[in-house]
Amino acid sequence: MTHTHVTAPTQFVEANGIRFAYRRFGRDTREPLLFMQHFRGGMDHWDPAITDGFAMDRPVILFDNAGVASSSGETPNTIDAMGEHAAGFVGALGLSHVDVLGFSIGGYIAQALTLRHPSLVRRLMLVGTGPRGSEPSNDPKYPQYATSTDPGTGETGLEAFLYLFFSPSTSSQAAGRAFWERRHLRRKDIDPPSSAQTMKAQLAAIAEWKELRAERFGELKRIAHPTLVVNGNRDIMVPTINSFTLSQHIPNAQLIIYPDSGHASHFQYPDLFLAHARLFLDR
């Protein structure tokens, strides 16, 4: 039976003392594509239009990192430790290398994974993210919205989500609501909301990621991997200029910026993003 985003069963694998929840589906050809999720997000926060699109011609792997949603353990409070957990998870699946798509904090973790385990990563996609020492958000509503919780679901509510991830335009907001519908298509075997511990630890890790360790952006030169950097033109959480910076400092990076969109430009233009990403992965 061919599984999809909606039907793929949640499975578990053990590594680093963590029981990692994951879902794997898609055609068993080409390199597996590992998805690394945004702040507070779990496996159910991806767009089925994107995951199923990739799954047409490659294995797709979604997972919850340590302590997040269905995975056991505690969420660590540094990006590097999250990267080590991701490496442990990939190793436990018996994979020698994967393509990686990291979104937002998942993009920070993808960079850490690539820098610490370069041979584990074949190609890298960094979406709505930035380098260590990124230009910070100066949006006044961002801190409150990002940590807000809808009491009905225990997760970020629709209003906050649309504000944070899409542009204020009518068409972007409509695309955001269409995404919201798609992402709730899966109703069985879904992740629980991530915990307060996860949010707190991820906030600490994001704060630590702002600290420079050496020359600003210097470590990006060590990412020799073909890299695709993607963002919307008005990302209010990880400002778009950070995507430009990534592409300027990663030696083999291509940048794509989409119009009239925010942090989740790939959820706004899933077909276009898929076409661009597949061109990049399969070149």
Next chain:
Amino acid sequence: MTTHTHQTAPTQFVEAKGIRFAYRRFGKASGVPLVFNMHFTGTMDHWDPLVTDGFAKDREVILFDNAGVSSSSGEVPTSVERMAASALAFIKALGLSQVDVLGFSLGGLVAQELTLVAPELVRRLVLVGTGPRSGESMASLTPEAQTIFGASYDPPDHLWLSVFFTPSEASQAAGRAYLKRFRRRTEGRDPEVNESVAPAQLEALAKWGAPRANPFDYLKAIHQPTLVINGDNDVIIYTINSYILQQNIPNAQLILYPDANHGSQYQYPERFVRHVSMFLSEEGA
């Protein structure tokens, strides 16, 4: 009927505003034609056949020499505005009511201006290796451009290896491959531009790049879907100018290619044609 290519398309002429414009038109006659606007001191033969023939597979391609350039008669105007007026006259003389416009470098400035003065004519806009009015370091040639254009080359067309490509081995190899393609057309080739072209074009570039108040406001009036493309390390018109275009044109997408200079579309011709074709046909959008 013969299907013409970059190499075989005959140079034709059309008269408008007292100028005899040289042009070549080839490719699959369906939909909206794509009009190419050339860079500083370039002629129709400076386009990459892999790019033009790549597009010609599913659309009509129109190359032309603007007023005073190479095979076209008249004088090169000393402002981008007047170059755009000439381009507009040329397109209208062909009897076209709607075109897609691709502009490279100086041609990208002309393409912006053309879009502003004839918005109903331009369906979609592709801006390659170019920048906005009063863009970063655009009031005069960049220091790198001064060095590159000030040096001499043997053969002379090796100039383009420095203008369009980065010093990396891979980029230079792509540059040599481009030059081979660029030299392939031997019959009916455009003459190189005469010595009056560069000074007039430089004057136009300097006026365009001069500082002014709120320089990017004009971009808000470009409502056409726009694709901005450049190399990640353009030393002729700095890459940040492509970012500025994207940030200020209301409906613009930006693509920057790795390890590439001013001529990224000649370094990655297949990828470029694919990306632009997707954009022009709205595949996936």
